[in-house]
Amino acid sequence: MPPATLPTNASIDASLRYIFVSYCSIGDVTNVEHLGSARFSKLVRDAGLLGPLLTSTDVDIVFVRASQSVAGRQRTSRVGGGAPSTKKTLTYGLFLAALSDLANKRATARSGNSSEHALVLLLLEHMLPLAARGPPGGSSAHGAAPTDRADGGAIGEEELLSRAAVLEAIFAHYSSSVRLAPAEAETEAAPFWQTLGRERASLVAQGVRAAPDDEPALAAMRPNEPQARGSAAVMDLAAWQRFGAHFDICPTLLSKAELMRLFQAEAARAPPQALLTFPQFAHALGATAAAAFPPPLGVKSFDDGGAKSVRDLLVTMKVDQAKALAERLALTGRKVCGCQMASDEL
Numbered sequence: 001m002p003p004a005t006l007p008t009n010a011s012i013d014a015s016l017r018y019i020f021v022s023y024c025s026i027g028d029v030t031n032v033e034h035l036g037s038a039r040f041s042k043l044v045r046d047a048g049l050l051g052p053l054l055t056s057t058d059v060d061i062v063f064v065r066a067s068q069s070v071a072g073r074q075r076t077s078r079v080g081g082g083a084p085s086t087k088k089t090l091t092y093g094l095f096l097a098a099l100s101d102l103a104n105k106r107a108t109a110r111s112g113n114s115s116e117h118a119l120v121l122l123l124l125e126h127m128l129p130l131a132a133r134g135p136p137g138g139s140s141a142h143g144a145a146p147t148d149r150a151d152g153g154a155i156g157e158e159e160l161l162s163r164a165a166v167l168e169a170i171f172a173h174y175s176s177s178v179r180l181a182p183a184e185a186e187t188e189a190a191p192f193w194q195t196l197g198r199e200r201a202s203l204v205a206q207g208v209r210a211a212p213d214d215e216p217a218l219a220a221m222r223p224n225e226p227q228a229r230g231s232a233a234v235m236d237l238a239a240w241q242r243f244g245a246h247f248d249i250c251p252t253l254l255s256k257a258e259l260m261r262l263f264q265a266e267a268a269r270a271p272p273q274a275l276l277t278f279p280q281f282a283h284a285l286g287a288t289a290a291a292a293f294p295p296p297l298g299v300k301s302f303d304d305g306g307a308k309s310v311r312d313l314l315v316t317m318k319v320d321q322a323k324a325l326a327e328r329l330a331l332t333g334r335k336v337c338g339c340q341m342a343s344d345e346l
Helices: 009-024 037-046 056-067 092-111 118-132 157-162 164-174 184-205 214-221 237-246 256-267 278-292 307-317 322-330 339-344
Strands: 073-076 085-088 176-180 230-234
Touching: 009 037, 009 092, 009 118, 009 184, 009 256, 037 056, 037 092, 056 085, 056 092, 092 118, 092 184, 118 184, 157 164, 157 278, 157 307, 164 237, 164 278, 164 322, 237 256, 256 278, 278 307
Parallel strands: none
Antiparallel strands: 073 085, 176 230
């Protein structure tokens, strides 16, 4: 039976990136880019895909086939030295290719032919519900604190905006510049999005309603179209960890693992993969505030939109104290400039 409504490609991408990063990091919270065979098998099992239509042997075959690409081989060094070896893993793009293969295998086992809606059904019935359940390791010790307000905005958005100048100064000290170009993962994922596009068009022709903003999302997700090149300031996981330690967030308020999970959840929302842009950094701060200073027990949302939680976090970070702020930024080893002005402007 076809679905009643189709989500946008952008929302599908965000959910799949979240799943990918969550399972990459099982047992190794620093790994957010390479999905191994055991974790891929667990992902498939957790999604409820195993059964008469798809066996564990089928899953192994799909993984091996996807990881045959050069991009699926992560260069590693043998323990104790020696010649480097290769370990087969899936990048995000190869993970999407594997999902297409899984959908085809299930459809072929069901009817002997690949269903024209096989990928859509796999996403709607298995992958998106898996993303909605949260990280595979369970919630943090602080409980499942909300990462967005009830109205969809960021936690403490107004408070964060009022501190934009000083937060940008902080972000600048922990970020690095990267070259933006069409990612290898986008090329690998092209067949996935093309297949999804064909299935979507077929369903729309049958009267299924697509989300109203889907056309812009489709255009944004087409990996085979030229994209603007340039550079951008981004924060990686190591920089996020240093930031948390320097500003008394970890381990004072949250554990290292909790801080990493917050990074992974935000980095999974959008490319560039495993990196935070400044808007994502600000959004992650809101989620950090919600985890460190959650609403009262039994309350699922913030009455004030999370403003108090963000204020409490900023007090802990001492962003309004120019001297303390400069001392913390100096821990990065970078020259501190403009902090006095940025803080005084608050």
